[in-house]
Structures are given as structure tokens and as C-alpha cells.
Amino acid sequence: MKCTRCKAPASTALPSHNAAFCPDCFPLFFTKQVETAIRRQKMFTHDERILVALSGGKDSLALMLELSLQGYDVTGLHIDLAIPNSSPKARAKVEAFCQQHGLNLQVLEVAKEGLPIPAIKKHIKRPVCSVCGKIKRHYFNRIAREGGFDALATGHNLDDEAARLFANTLRWDSGYLSDQGPTLPGEEGFIRKVKPLYRLTEFETANYAFMKGIEIHSDPCPYSGGASFTGHKKLLGELEHKSPGSKFSFYDNFLKRGRPAFKLLEKEQGDPLSPCDTCGSPTSLDKCGVCRIRETLERNMKEAGESL
Amino acid sequence: MITVNIEPEGKSTTLYKTRTVIALLNKLDLRPTMALVIRNGELLTPDVKLFNGDVITVKKVISAG
Ligand code: SF4
Ligand SMILES: [Zn+2]
Numbered sequence: 127m128k129c130t131r132c133k134a135p136a137s138t139a140l141p142s143h144n145a146a147f148c149p150d151c152f153p154l155f156f157t158k159q160v161e162t163a164i165r166r167q168k169m170f171t172h173d174e175r176i177l178v179a180l181s182g183g184k185d186s187l188a189l190m191l192e193l194s195l196q197g198y199d200v201t202g203l204h205i206d207l208a209i210p211n212s213s214p215k216a217r218a219k220v221e222a223f224c225q226q227h228g229l230n231l232q233v234l235e236v237a238k239e240g241l242p243i244p245a246i247k248k249h250i251k252r253p254v255c256s257v258c259g260k261i262k263r264h265y266f267n268r269i270a271r272e273g274g275f276d277a278l279a280t281g282h283n284l285d286d287e288a289a290r291l292f293a294n295t296l297r298w299d300s301g302y303l304s305d306q307g308p309t310l311p312g313e314e315g316f317i318r319k320v321k322p323l324y325r326l327t328e329f330e331t332a333n334y335a336f337m338k339g340i341e342i343h344s345d346p347c348p349y350s351g352g353a354s355f356t357g358h359k360k361l362l363g364e365l366e367h368k369s370p371g372s373k374f375s376f377y378d379n380f381l382k383r384g385r386p387a388f389k390l391l392e393k394e395q396g397d398p399l400s401p402c403d404t405c406g407s408p409t410s411l412d413k414c415g416v417c418r419i420r421e422t423l424e425r426n427m428k429e430a431g432e433s434l
Numbered sequence: 435m436i437t438v439n440i441e442p443e444g445k446s447t448t449l450y451k452t453r454t455v456i457a458l459l460n461k462l463d464l465r466p467t468m469a470l471v472i473r474n475g476e477l478l479t480p481d482v483k484l485f486n487g488d489v490i491t492v493k494k495v496i497s498a499g
């Protein structure tokens with residue numbers, strides 16, 4: 127197979143684009159897709175400051191590198207979850223990567239915030255991943271706002287987004303279907319959230335990562351009970367194989383035709399938000415969810431005769 | 435005979451009479467856009483021919499989490 131652009135031997139075949147690229151031309155294709163995403167979805171400009179959530183996975187690192195190569199003002203944010211074995215590895219990977227490429231990085235340690243994930247797993251009677259996700263979203267938003275950033279970027283790719291959409295369509299979750307997308311404008315204490323890789327598949331991101339020397343596999347979190355949406359990703363992968371391009375059109379047509387309809391349906395609902403008494407994050411109660419978790423954790427640990 | 439290392443599982447297997455990347459992927463029950471196929475540090479497209487003695491790394495791309 128030859129490169130569609132320069133006729134050199136291809137390294138990457140992309141049936142959905144009816145194209146194949148060599149290692150020199152593939153990154154140009156990748157860059158173009160990210161540029162199109164940023165422009166069409168009005169994500170951010172070169173005058174704005176972008177905070178990039180860095181888990182240490184291939185997608186977040188690829189995103190950070192690509193945005194910096196495009197000349198955007200990016201700062202990475204890694205959240206150290208204090209999970210033995212797994213968190214130190216993820217953190218070391220992110221730190222080494224940012225150092226290698228000369229990228230700005232901030233690290234937030236949840237242990238210093240009174241919220242180490244292992245203690246939460248032990249003492250809070252809720253699925254650890256839902257609390258962990260809540261804590262991560264809380265600090266991404268808070269650090270972005272307190273640091274005066276204009277947008278928070280995450281490494282979600284087309285497979286992530288299409289699988290999530292598929293899951294929510296199976297349940298006809300109109301709340302989700304009315305307000306999800308690659309750009310969520312900032313409002314009422316919430317930073318603008320953007321997903322510049324939403325046009326690129328997991329396969330394309332993996333190819334880019336490989337070419338840029340980013341390890342594509344990370345050690346899974348010991349608390350993850352199998353990846354979410356993996357089954358849906360495989361189903362969509364089969365559909366994509368039979369009908370190349372269907373994954374993107376499923377998602378893109380949702381944005382164009384589905385979402386506006388659900389938006390009309392979804393009445394203004396939910397309680398008005400005001401700043402949390404303790405940390406200032408937006409909440410419908412006096413204290414935000416994360417500050418309440420911190421208090422419950424303190425109380426439960428005290429009762430168990432433990433301390434952080 | 436072709437040696438195949440499969441990641442992230444870290445499994446190793448040997449295949450016989452497998453002359454192309456697409457044949458290799460079929461034997462592993464993978465679609466072409468579900469894995470990177472690497473020989474000597476280079477990415478291979480599905481049409482590429484394989485040879486006796488090749489050592490191939492297959493990196494599945496669906497991320498866990
Ligand atoms: S899998 Fe681990 S890192 Fe991910 S949400 Fe669950 S506890 Fe947190
Ligand atoms: Zn080329």
C-alpha cells in the first residue's frame with residue numbers, strides 16, 4: 127500500500143478516509159483533524175490558555191504534544207490519586223513526558239486534599255470509580271478556574287465519544303443527549319470543556335502515539351472492574367469494519383441533528399447553583415459533593431480509629 | 435513460522451502459513467483498525483507480506499478505561 131499523499135510505502139491504512147499514510151504524512155493528517163475540530167467546534171484560540179488533563183494514557187499525552195506543536199498555550203494537569211503502585215507509575219510517566227518535551231505541568235495530590243482514593247475505597251460506601259471521577263472533575267474545574275485558564279481539554283477520542291453516545295442512546299438518556307459534545311461552553315462556575323481528538327479514532331491516536339514515541343498501553347488501575355464501554359467499542363468496531371466511516375457519522379450526525387432536538391425537549395431543570403461554603407465550587411447545596419465526601423471520610427475514619 | 439507478541443496481554447504465540455498482515459489479524463480475530471502491527475519498529479498495513487522467521491508485535495488499541 128502506498129501513501130495517498132507522497133506515494134512512499136504506507137504505515138497506516140485508514141479505510142474510513144479512503145486513504146493510507148506513511149510515517150511522515152500521517153502526523154500531518156492528524157494535525158489537520160485536530161485543527162478542524164478546534165475550528166468547527168469553536169474550542170479555543172491561540173490567545174487563550176488551555177489546561178490539559180493528563181492521566182498518563184496515550185490519548186492525553188498525544189493531545190498535549192499535538193496542541194503544543196500547534197503553538198497553543200498549554201499546561202498539563204495530572205491528578206495523583208495516591209493508589210499504591212499505579213499512581214506513582216502514571217505520575218512518573220506524565221512527568222517524564224512533560225520534561226522530555228519541555229511542557230508545563232501541574233500535579234495535584236488528592237492525598238494532600240484529604241481525599242486519598244484507597245481510603246475512599248475503604249471507608250465510603252459508594253462505587254469507588256464514581257467518587258474518584260467526581261473528585262477528578264472537581265479539581266480539573268477548580269484548578270482551571272483558579273488558574274485563570276480559558277478551557278479544559280481532555281483526550282477523549284471518537285471511539286470514546288461514539289461508545290458513550292451509543293450507551294446513552296440505548297437508554298434514551300435525554301439529559302445526556304441534550305448537553306454532550308466536543309465543546310461544552312463555560313457557565314456558572316464551570317470552565318469550558320473541549321475534546322480536540324473527537325474526530326480521531328482510537329486506532330488513529332494509537333498510530334500517532336506510536337510515531338511520537340508514546341507508549342500506547344498503561345497499567346490499568348487496580349480498582350477498575352474492567353473498562354467501561356469496551357463492549358460497545360467492539361460492537362461499533364464491527365460496524366465500522368463493515369461500513370467504514372459509520373462511527374464518525376453516527377457521532378457527527380448526532381451533533382448536527384440529534385442534540386438540537388434533545389436540547390429543545392429538555393426543559394430548564396435542576397436547582398440553581400451557588401458557590402460551595404468551603405471551596406467555592408458551584409453546587410446546588412451549601413457544600414459541594416467533594417467537600418461532603420471529605421467530611422464523611424474524616425468521620426468514618428475517626429470512627430474506625432484511623433487517620434490519614 | 436512467525437512469532438507474534440500480543441500486547442497489552444503480554445502473550446506470545448507462533449503462527450504457520452500466515453503470509454500477510456491481514457491473514458495474521460484474521461487468525462487473531464482482530465479487525466485491521468483494532469491493533470497496530472509492528473515489525474522491526476515499523477508499522478505494517480494489512481496488505482504487507484510476512485516472512486518465515488518474522489517477529490511481529492501486535493498492540494491492541496482499545497483502551498482499558
Ligand atoms: S478505575 Fe481507578 S482511576 Fe479510574 S475512576 Fe476507578 S478508581 Fe479512579
Ligand atoms: Zn507520505
Ligand SMILES: [Zn+2]
Pocket residue numbers: 402403404405406407413414415416417418
Ligand atoms: Zn466544596
